[in-house]
Amino acid sequence: MVTVSHSGSPPEVEWRAENLTIPERTERVESTDLEIKVLGPCRYQSPLVGRLGQRALHQVGEADRVLLDDRYSRVVAARAGAPADLPDPPTFELAGPRDRIFFDPAKLRVGIVTCGGLCPGINNVIRGLVLELTHAYGVQTIFGFRFGFEGLVDGVGQEPLVLRAEMVGSIHQQGGTILGTSRGGQDPGQMVDRLEALGISALFVIGGDGTLRGATKIVQEIERRHLTISVVGIPKTIDNDIHFIDRSFGFESAAAAAADAIRSAHVEATGARNGIGLVKLMGRHSGFIACHAALACTDANFVLIPEVTLHLDGEAGFLRHLERRLEERAHAVIVVAEGAGQQLCKDAAEITGAGGPTSDASGNARLKDIGLVLRDRIARHFGGRGTEITLKYIDPSYQIRSVPASPSDSVYCWNMARNAVHAALAGNTEMLVGRWHGRFVHVPLPLATRFRKQVDVEEDLWMSVIEATGQPATFG
Numbered sequence: 001m002v003t004v005s006h007s008g009s010p011p012e013v014e015w016r017a018e019n020l021t022i023p024e025r026t027e028r029v030e031s032t033d034l035e036i037k038v039l040g041p042c043r044y045q046s047p048l049v050g051r052l053g054q055r056a057l058h059q060v061g062e063a064d065r066v067l068l069d070d071r072y073s074r075v076v077a078a079r080a081g082a083p084a085d086l087p088d089p090p091t092f093e094l095a096g097p098r099d100r101i102f103f104d105p106a107k108l109r110v111g112i113v114t115c116g117g118l119c120p121g122i123n124n125v126i127r128g129l130v131l132e133l134t135h136a137y138g139v140q141t142i143f144g145f146r147f148g149f150e151g152l153v154d155g156v157g158q159e160p161l162v163l164r165a166e167m168v169g170s171i172h173q174q175g176g177t178i179l180g181t182s183r184g185g186q187d188p189g190q191m192v193d194r195l196e197a198l199g200i201s202a203l204f205v206i207g208g209d210g211t212l213r214g215a216t217k218i219v220q221e222i223e224r225r226h227l228t229i230s231v232v233g234i235p236k237t238i239d240n241d242i243h244f245i246d247r248s249f250g251f252e253s254a255a256a257a258a259a260d261a262i263r264s265a266h267v268e269a270t271g272a273r274n275g276i277g278l279v280k281l282m283g284r285h286s287g288f289i290a291c292h293a294a295l296a297c298t299d300a301n302f303v304l305i306p307e308v309t310l311h312l313d314g315e316a317g318f319l320r321h322l323e324r325r326l327e328e329r330a331h332a333v334i335v336v337a338e339g340a341g342q343q344l345c346k347d348a349a350e351i352t353g354a355g356g357p358t359s360d361a362s363g364n365a366r367l368k369d370i371g372l373v374l375r376d377r378i379a380r381h382f383g384g385r386g387t388e389i390t391l392k393y394i395d396p397s398y399q400i401r402s403v404p405a406s407p408s409d410s411v412y413c414w415n416m417a418r419n420a421v422h423a424a425l426a427g428n429t430e431m432l433v434g435r436w437h438g439r440f441v442h443v444p445l446p447l448a449t450r451f452r453k454q455v456d457v458e459e460d461l462w463m464s465v466i467e468a469t470g471q472p473a474t475f476g
Contacts, residue, residue: 025243025451026069031090034068036442039228039427042100046425047137049099057099060426065091066439068244092244092441095419095433102427103201103230105137110424111200112163114177115148115207115214119236120253121405121413122177122206127168128417129204134165136418137425143198148182149214152191160198172410175402177206185214188221195222195229202230202424208237208248209449212432216445219430230424233432233445234416238401241286243453244443245434249413251288253406258293261396262335266299269331272390276322276332276378280371280395283337286454289400290337291465301325301332302471304374306339307455307462311476312377318475319381326389334374338397341370344377371395415440 042060049057058064068090112129114122126144133139144161145151151160161167161179171178195203205215212233222229235242238254258281265277279300281290287305294300302322304310311317325332345368375393382389405413412435419433419440434443455462457473466473 023069029068029090029447031088033447034090034092034444036093036428036444037430039102039230039429042098042102042426044101044104046097046099046101047105048097051136052097054099057097058094060098060100063096063098064094066094066436066441067091068436070437092436092443095423095440095442097422098426101137101425103425105139105425108137108139108201108425109141109143109199110139111143111145111152111160111195111198111203112179113145113149113151113203113205113207114179114181114236115205115211116181116183116236117208117238118176118181118401119238119250120175120257120401120403121250121409122181122236123168123171123174124405124410124413125206125234125236125249125417126163126178127172128414129421130163130168131165132418132421137421143200144179147180148184149186149191149211150182150184151179152194153186154190154194154197156186172413173404175404183210188214188217191218192221192225192227192229196227201228202232204232204234204420204424206234206236208235208239209242209452211236212242212445212449216430216449219445230427230429232420232424232428233448234420235432235434235448238289239283239286240288241284241453242434242448243451244436244448245432246436246438247412248434249409249416250401250405251292251409252412253403253409254282254400255289255292255296256406257400257403258289258396259296261394261400262293262297262299262333265392265394266297266333268392268394269333273330274326274382274387274389275330276326276334276389276391278334278336278371278375278378278391278393280336280338280369280393280397282397282400284339284367285452287337287340288455288461290335291455291461294335295464295468298468299333300335301329301469302334303465303469304334304336304340304370305455306337306342307457308340308474309476310341310344312344312381314476316472316476319378321471321475322378323382323387326387336370336374338367338370341374342368345370345373 142163144163146158151157215233219231235248237248238250240248240251265279269275269277283289285306294303312319430445431442
C-alpha cells in the first residue's frame with residue numbers, strides 16, 4: 001500500500017511503500033527522479049587534475065551513468081517494439097572526481113554533522129571527509145558540529161570543533177563518533193542561520209532515514225533564502241534500510257558482530273537438553289541484519305523478521321515448529337529482529353512503563369520488546385506442557401552498533417567519504433552518495449527516502465535463509 005502526504009512549501013511528497021518488491025519499487029521511478037541538483041556552473045579547475053590526470057576525472061556534465069534496473073530482460077522489454085523517440089531508461093549519475101569544480105577550495109568553509117543512533121564506521125567517514133578535503137582540495141576550515149542537528153542551533157548546542165587532519169588520524173580505530181550524536185528535529189531556519197553565521201558553503205550530513213529527511217528540509221530553507229550552500233548526505237544505518245543503495249556503511253560490521261552473538265547462543269543451546277538460544281538483533285522495519293548474520297554463522301534454526309508476519313499458535317504456528325525442532329534435535333537457536341511480531345506485544349507499557357513515551361525524540365515509534373515477549377511466551381508454552389527447557393536470551397544490540405568498523409567497511413567508508421567530497425566541491429546538492437550495482441553513484445535525497453528498503457521475501461536473500469535454517473517461509 002502506498003500513502004501520500006503533503007506538507008511544507010514547496011509540497012513535499014512522502015511515500016510509504018510497504019511490502020512492495022524491489023522490481024515494483026523500481027518501476028515507480030522515472031528518469032526525472034534521478035536528476036541531481038547543482039548550484040551553478042563549475043568555473044574552477046579541480047586541483048586533482050594534476051594529481052590524477054584527466055583520464056581519471058569525469059568531465060563536468062558528461063559523467064557516465066548507471067542503470068537503475070540492470071536486468072537484461074527489463075532493458076529488452078522496454079525497447080521491444082518501442083518508438084524511436086522512447087525516453088532513455090532511468091539512470092544514476094556516476095560518482096567520482098570532476099575535472100572542474102564549483103567552489104574555490106581556498107575560500108570554502110565546510111561543516112560535518114552526525115545524527116541518529118551509533119553505527120560502526122562513523123569515525124571512518126569523518127576521517128575520510130577531513131583528509132580528502134584537506135589533502136586533495138586544500139580546504140582549510142572544517143567545522144564538526146557537536147551532538148547532531150542540535151549543534152547547528154546557536155545557543156542550544158555546543159560550539160563546533162575545528163577539525164584538522166592531525167586530529168582525525170587515528171579515530172577510525174574506535175567505534176562511535178568523535179562529534180557525538182543525538183535524535184530530534186530542530187528548526188531548519190535556525191540551522192541555516194548557523195550555517196550563514198559561520199560562512200559555511202558545504203554541509204555533510206551523516207545519518208539515516210530521519211536525518212536525511214532533515215537534510216532535505218535544510219535544503220528547502222537554503223533555497224527559500226536563495227543561498228549557495230551544498231548539502232550532501234552519507235547514509236548511515238546498520239538496518240540497511242535506505243533504498244536505492246546496495247548497502248549502507250556499518251552494516252557489514254554490525255552483521256559480523258551479530259554473527260558472533262548467534263554463535264554464543266548456539267553454544268548455550270547445545271550445552272543443555274532442550275536448550276534454546278534466543279537472540280534479538282536490530283532491525284526496526286527491515287530484517288537485513290538478522291538474515292545476513294544468520295547466514296554468516298549458519299547456527300540459526302529460525303529467523304524472524306518484520307517483513308514476515310509471526311503467528312505463534314496453531315499447528316502451523318512458530319511454537320509448534322519449535323516443539324518439533326526440540327523433539328528432533330534437542331536444541332534450537334532463534335534470531336529475531338526487533339521489529340518482528342509487534343502485533344504480539346500487548347502494549348507499550350511492557351517496555352516504556354506506565355505513562356512512558358511512545359516515540360523517541362525524532363518521532364519514531366518506540367517498538368515493543370518482542371524479545372521479552374517471545375522469551376516469556378516460549379517459557380509459558382513449554383511449561384504448560386510439562387516440558388523442561390533451558391532458555392538463554394541475548395540482546396547484543398548496543399554492543400553491535402558501537403564496534404569499530406571491519407576492514408571491509410573501512411574501505412567502503414573511505415570511498416563514500418571521498419565521493420561525497422567530490423560531489424560537494426562540484427556544487428551538487430540535496431543528494432547522497434551510495435553504491436548501486438557495485439558502482440558509486442549520486443542519489444537524490446527525495447528518492448532515497450521515498451521508500452523504505454526491506455527484505456524482499458520473494459527474492460534470493462530470504463530464500464537462502466529458508467534453505468539454511470530449514471524453517472517454513474511463513475508461520476501460521
